Amino acid sequence: MSAAGRRTTVQKRALVGGALAVALTAGLAGCSGSGGSAPDGAPGGGAKEAPAAAPQSAVRLIGDGSTAFTGPQPHQPTWQRLKPGQEPPQFVVFSWDGAGEDSQRLFSHFRKVGRKYGATMTYFLSGVYLLPQEKRELYDPPKHSPGRSDIGFNDVEGIRDTVRELRGAWEEGNEIGTHFNGHFCGKDGGVGTWSVEEWKSEINQAKSFVKNWKTNAGLKAEKPLPFDYDKELVGARTPCLEGRKNFVQAAAQMGFRYDTSGVNDQIWPKKDKGLWDLSMQLVPVPGRAFQTLSMDYNFLVNQSGTTKGDPSMHEFWGNQMRDGLLQAFERSYRGNRAPLIIGNHFESWNGGTYMRAIEQTIATVCVQKDVKCVSFRQLADWLDAQDPEVLAKLRTLKVGEAPQGGWTSFLAPQPAVPAGPAAGTR
Secondary structure, three states: OOHHHHHHHHHHHHHHOHHHHHHOOOOOOOOOOOOEOOOEOOOOOOEEEOOOOOOOOOOEEEOOOOEEEOOOOOOOEEEOOOOOOOOOOEEEEEEEEEEOOOOOOHHHHHHHHHHHHOOOOEEEEOHHHHOEHHHHHHOOOOOOOOOOOOOOOEOHHHHHHHHHHHHHHHHOOOEEEEOOOOOOOOOOOOHHHOOHHHHHHHHHHHHHHHHOHHHHHOOOOOOOEOOOHHHHOOEEOOHHHOOHHHHHHHHHHOOOOEEOOOEEOOOOOOEEOOEEEOOEEEEEOOOOOOEEEOEHHHHHHHHOOOOOOOHHHHHHHHHHHHHHHHHHHHHHHHHHOOOEEEEEEOOOHHHHHHHHHHHHHHHHHOOOOOEEEOOHHHHHHHHHHOOHHHHHHHOOOOOOOOOOOHHHHHOOOOOOOOOOOOOOOO
16 A cells, blocks of 8 residues: 555554553553664673675575575674673663654664664564555455455555665665564454464564565566575564464564563563563663653653644653653663664654654663663574573573672672582591
8 A cells, every 4th residue: 555545554553552451550551772882892792793795796586586595694693602701791672663664764764873873673574564555455364355454455566665775774774674564463363362383374474575575476577685584583473462372482483582562660681482582671761650661652652642643742752751761771781781672654643753862862772881772682692692691690680680790790600509418528
């Protein structure tokens, strides 16, 4: 569908969850990354940027040429295990649900922001944004009739624009994840009602739309996406943060590495069924006595409750979101150094005030010492490189809790415990 039509549909979808979100203001609320200076090998981060892949003599096309093998992804950090007593870096992940380029041009804008501040991010693509309206019957959603989608489909020019941004984003080192397809929420066939097998079908269809966009949209002359999506796709966020239990089971069986569909405090992550649980987090709402999820939509619900609230409040609402995210950043940065997870939508809700808030947050945090603004995949890579015992110790720190005695003593190697006397000796 047209860019304007898709935007209107997304706005309606966002408001569907509003009643539930308002009821949960004091806690969850809501629907549904990356700053840090570029990895540089400094002691605080333990990373250096891997050299870009050597130029390929030929691109190896996959299937109909919608995707291709082009070698290792450029601009990826090479992480090292923390040394004994070394302070962990402060990771921040900025991520985008339903990533696509429409008339607002927010995808291309935030690619520029990422380049400016040394931030890589995760873009969760909705598969139907690569499926033209006239081919909508190719989508067979679980518990719905073929051709149904709560966020519509796309037109050929919208697909061309979105593919261009996906291609450039990946070449700059960003991650392309998935927000699945039809964005169905609620009890009437929503993703929270789907079985493990239905989730597998949805995942496979999301992959199919990425791997066949040239055929489906008739864009045979366009350049391919420069990656194998079967290998690139390792994580997701579910629509409206629903259906996580069965999704995680399906994702674990299909080789995913992380999920970001739950609700966590700002503490160090652990694995759930083999996947890193990098869920959304509860962050302060300045001037209010509760926290909300670290996502633009959830601030909106707790402020205006509509995408078109009082214009005189737009600046205040954006500042409130920005300041809440910065407070969340500071309590991790000065405290337990737990990764900060932030989610967004490419939407101009309330006059675009949340987009301004996110850009100001990126500009503030991603340039600070020992801060790494990364994608979810890059964060998972760092976590996998660490000593499990060190990660377990990091998880003992509460929200905002700095280690007593400092990082050097907290993460110092533990002396070996002397063995007790052997049985039968005195």
